[in-house]
Amino acid sequence: QRCFVCGESGAAITCRETGCDRSFHLPCAVEGGCITQFLPQYRSFCREHRPKQAVEAAPEENTTCLICLDPVEDRKSYSTMVCPACKHAWFHRGCIQGQALCAGISRFQCPLCRDSDVFVSEMLAMGIRIPFR
Numbered sequence: 001q002r003c004f005v006c007g008e009s010g011a012a013i014t015c016r017e018t019g020c021d022r023s024f025h026l027p028c029a030v031e032g033g034c035i036t037q038f039l040p041q042y043r044s045f046c047r048e049h050r051p052k053q054a055v056e057a058a059p060e061e062n063t064t065c066l067i068c069l070d071p072v073e074d075r076k077s078y079s080t081m082v083c084p085a086c087k088h089a090w091f092h093r094g095c096i097q098g099q100a101l102c103a104g105i106s107r108f109q110c111p112l113c114r115d116s117d118v119f120v121s122e123m124l125a126m127g128i129r130i131p132f133r
Contacts, residue, residue: 001014001023002023003023003025003028004023004024004032004046005024005028005029005031005032005034006031008025010025011023011025011028012025012026013025013034013036014044015044015045015048015049016043016045016049017046017049020048020049022046022048024044024046029044030093032046032047033047033050034046034047034050035050035051035126036127036129037124037125037127038124038127038128039124039125047078050127052076053081053082053084053122054084055082055087057076057082057087057088058074058076059073059080059082059090061074063090064090065091065092065095066089066090066111066112067092067095067096067099067111068095072090072092079092079094080092080093081093081123081126083110083112083113083119083122084118084122085110085113085115085117085118085119086110086112086115089110089112089113091111093126093128096123096128097128097129099111100129100130100131101129101130101131103130104131104132104133105120105131105132105133106133108120108123108130
């Protein structure tokens with residue numbers, strides 16, 4: 001299979017959406033806006049069919065990422081995420097991924113409200129990899 005992101009052959013991951021034949025390499029997933037859910041089913045989605053956060057929230061003007069303190073986009077997107085529990089914690093996908101890798105499943109929580117149940121569920125569904133340690 002050819003990777004729809006880089007165009008090279010050997011793409012082993014295919015979008016889970018019925019009828020979609022887009023394939024990609026795991027290292028190309030972030031660049032291509034793809035999501036892989038690191039849950040027992042290990043489903044993957046291309047940028048067109050990836051799940052989106054359902055929580056209704058929009059950042060206030062000049063909102064910054066709670067982790068790196070750089071500005072976030074003015075809406076939810078692939079790269080700008082929000083805590084589904086408190087709806088006030090905004091962060092970049094890359095920043096929260098870094099937190100997840102450091103914390104592991106037993107210590108990963110919203111950096112603002114410290115919710116772990118709803119937060120971890122949502123982050124896993126949005127393709128954040130959280131090590132089980």
